[in-house]
Amino acid sequence: MAILWFSLLARDLLQVVFSGTAIVPDFTVLALVWIAVFRYEDSAPLFIPAFATGLFWDLRWTALPGVTSSAYILIVAGSAWAWSHLPPGRRGNPILFFAWAIAAHGLSSFLPALLSGHGLGLHSPLVSQQGMALACVLGLTALFIRQGRTRHD
Amino acid sequence: MGRTGTRYWIFFLGTLSLSLILAAVSPGSLLVDKAMDLTGLAMRVPEWPARILRNAVARTVDLAAGERALRERIDRLEKENLSLRGLLQTTINFGSGPGVQEGHVTLRSSAAWWSEVRIDRGFKDGIRPGMGATQDGALVGKVSRVESNSAWIELLTSPSLYIPVVVEETRDLGVLNGEGDGNIWLLYVPAEKKLRIGMNLSTALVSEQLPPGIPIGKISGVGSEIGGYRIYKLSLNADLSKLYKVKVISGGKP
Numbered sequence: 423m424a425i426l427w428f429s430l431l432a433r434d435l436l437q438v439v440f441s442g443t444a445i446v447p448d449f450t451v452l453a454l455v456w457i458a459v460f461r462y463e464d465s466a467p468l469f470i471p472a473f474a475t476g477l478f479w480d481l482r483w484t485a486l487p488g489v490t491s492s493a494y495i496l497i498v499a500g501s502a503w504a505w506s507h508l509p510p511g512r513r514g515n516p517i518l519f520f521a522w523a524i525a526a527h528g529l530s531s532f533l534p535a536l537l538s539g540h541g542l543g544l545h546s547p548l549v550s551q552q553g554m555a556l557a558c559v560l561g562l563t564a565l566f567i568r569q570g571r572t573r574h575d
Numbered sequence: 576m577g578r579t580g581t582r583y584w585i586f587f588l589g590t591l592s593l594s595l596i597l598a599a600v601s602p603g604s605l606l607v608d609k610a611m612d613l614t615g616l617a618m619r620v621p622e623w624p625a626r627i628l629r630n631a632v633a634r635t636v637d638l639a640a641g642e643r644a645l646r647e648r649i650d651r652l653e654k655e656n657l658s659l660r661g662l663l664q665t666t667i668n669f670g671s672g673p674g675v676q677e678g679h680v681t682l683r684s685s686a687a688w689w690s691e692v693r694i695d696r697g698f699k700d701g702i703r704p705g706m707g708a709t710q711d712g713a714l715v716g717k718v719s720r721v722e723s724n725s726a727w728i729e730l731l732t733s734p735s736l737y738i739p740v741v742v743e744e745t746r747d748l749g750v751l752n753g754e755g756d757g758n759i760w761l762l763y764v765p766a767e768k769k770l771r772i773g774m775n776l777s778t779a780l781v782s783e784q785l786p787p788g789i790p791i792g793k794i795s796g797v798g799s800e801i802g803g804y805r806i807y808k809l810s811l812n813a814d815l816s817k818l819y820k821v822k823v824i825s826g827g828k829p
Contacts, residue, residue, distance in 0.1 A: 434622065435622060438622045438626055439625045442679065466586040477597070478614065482615065485611060485682055485683070485684035485685065486684070492591060492595055534685065
């Protein structure tokens with residue numbers, strides 16, 4: 423679970439560095455997806471950290487307490503549900519992991535914007551954030567493949 | 576449903592409902608504002624290296640582009656300009672003379688997008704309620720609340736902010752007020768006064784903290800006549816959609 427708090431701190435510090443320039447990718451949601459797909463059988467203990475990290479982000483950056491935490495909770499529930507309903511042979515499929523991580527990142531980024539009606543549009547910083555997130559998710563997928571092979575070995 | 580399943584649903588529904596309740600009750604709540612200020616304050620220490628890095632990078636970039644000298648010159652000219660404006664208004668005593676404090680915008684709530692922003696300068700930096708805030712020399716709003724390390728600036732587009740202004744070409748006085756949706760209007764101009772689109776507005780002599788003559792914007796449209804007074808639509812010189820940094824005009828008398 424330390425990876426979750428570390429990702430939150432890393433995102434916060436990077437956001438301070440890039441404030442006024444860019445929105446950094448949501449490492450926390452990627453960490454949540456990572457933990458949830460590996461702990462899909464017992465994901466209940468993940469909800470409180472997901473709520474706490476989302477609330478912290480809302481209080482620090484979005485000023486809409488409850489929105490990011492709702493997104494995180496739904497993503498944890500969705501990840502656990504999806505992975506528990508996949509056939510065992512497909513749980514290690516990197517394409518599925520990649521697609522789910524990208525979708526989860528998009529949901530957590532666009533939900534506050536959709537609710538507030540600000541920051542949408544083709545030239546929005548959220549679009550460039552998704553581009554940067556794509557690189558992060560590709561890296562995470564590589565780790566996912568490596569993790570799968572280690573387990574297999 | 577097994578025990579594990581029950582536990583799952585309790586945690587899932589409990590945390591989700593708490594989040595949704597928070598999202599529903601938090602907009603405009605003073606308690607949430609305090610919590611946000613506290614979070615910002617608590618993170619000042621761990622974020623300190625990141626701020627140092629950001630400022631160092633910005634300084635390096637400025638130096639490389641030769642902008643630093645230019646910015647210092649602009650700051651000096653802005654201070655001189657403010658002092659001259661103060662001198663022109665002989666009835667005003669600006670105390671130690673107006674200065675400027677640059678602050679980064681650290682929070683802009685989506686629920687109050689056109690109403691207020693928070694900056695990373697506060698009471699300790701000499702910021703006081705009522706001081707004006709500018710972006711590239713144009714007024715963007717007034718300081719409304721001050722904490723020790725942060726301050727909230729009420730934007731010109733806020734529906735609760737009224738700023739007396741003067742039309743520079745005709746010296747007619749009026750009051751500027753926002754609608755809360757980004758639109759801004761000039762009020763209380765007698766209908767017989769024929770103001771034209773493109774005329775410039777600046778702050779009028781109204782308080783010892785907001786110097787007169789700070790550029791605000793231009794008349795961009797003629798509105799309806801209400802009770803013998805005509806309203807005019809304004810466009811601001813400042814770009815509130817790209818509000819990352821502001822300069823607070825400090826040094827006036829409260």
